[in-house]
Amino acid sequence: MTGEEQREDRPDDRRSAVLATPLPPPVSPDLAPPAPPAPRSAPWSEQVLGTPAGPRPTTVPSQPEPEPEPESEPEPESEPHAPPVSRATLLWEEDERAPSAARRRRTALVTLGVLLVLLAAATVAGVLALRSAGGPEAADPTVPATVARTPQEVPPGTSRVTTTVRPDGTVVVRQRLRSRDPLRTLTLALPQVEGADALAATGVRVVADGEPVAGPDRVGPEGARYDLGSATDLRASYRLGGAVLPSGSRPGRALALATSLDARTEPVVDQETRVVRAPRVLTLACAAPAGSQPVPCGTALDRDEWRVDLAGVRLRDRVIAQLTVPGLDGSA
Secondary structure, X not given: OOHHHHHHHOHHHHHHHXXXXXXXXXXXXXXXOOOOOXXXXXXXXXXXXXXXXXXXXXXXXXXXXXXXXOOOOOOOOOOOOOOOOOHHHHHHHXXXXXXXXXXHHHHHHHHHHHHHHHHHXXXXXXXXXXXXXXXXXXXXXXXXXXOOOOOXXXXXXXXXXXXXXXXXXXXXXXXXXXXEEEEEEEEEEOOOOOOOOOOXXXXXXXXXXXXXXXXXOEEOOOOEEEEEEEEEEXXXXXXXXXXXXXXXXXXXXXXXXXOOOEEEEOOXXXXXXXXXXXOEEEEEEEEOOOOOOOEEEOEEEEOOEXXXXXEXXXXXXXXXXXXXXXXXXXXX
């Protein structure tokens, strides 16, 4: 049996040798240099199990371990982030909360388009109202424009005459007549008025069933005649000059000696409505053609509009109006 086998077979002898190793004498801690670290003893497993024979490796003094750096305080956990928002959702939110410049432009264009459509509709409605109230002559530049009002329906067998006295004294007349039977002719004549030597109608236009009728565009003392064929819907318009005279009783006060021409058709209508409009209408009076004295007639619809209904023998009455027309004497 070899020595190694003997050592392996006798571990107690080695333990006894280690324990019998003499300790060095004590050294004063003030004078003695720092002792190198003691050689590391063999692990318990080596002491018990034994190690191969041979010199022990020189133990290298261990370097002082650096002081551990202070651990940084753990950062507080951040709140969980919201899930990423898709681009489609982001665009939708931007459109709803902060409209982009393109969206604002589209909105402005749509608004402008709606306003233009409404303006065009209002313009068309105004033109239609003027045509209905005064016939196609409303588009005639020779006829002064009047204030657009709600057109009034004219039932068959009736006539409606609308006279408008403008601030400068110009008189514009529009008449619509509807007959149950075909109309053959229309005769326009000046009313018999004393003191109105300059009375005349100009810019005369006659339309029968929507078609212009050929004939004189001026009516003087000799009158004028128009062939209507077999029309049942008649419209006429003109300007009446020399009809309004200043009264002199008060600035702007005037008297309209005539408010329309004498229109005759065959057959005649059953009823005729006369409407007089001016900056201010004070009263109306009706006078029979035979030269009788005028008598008050009509009712006030507003301070600038009066109305009178005539029927039977009164259809040919002349309607006189007392007005306030500021432009006649420069008092506007």
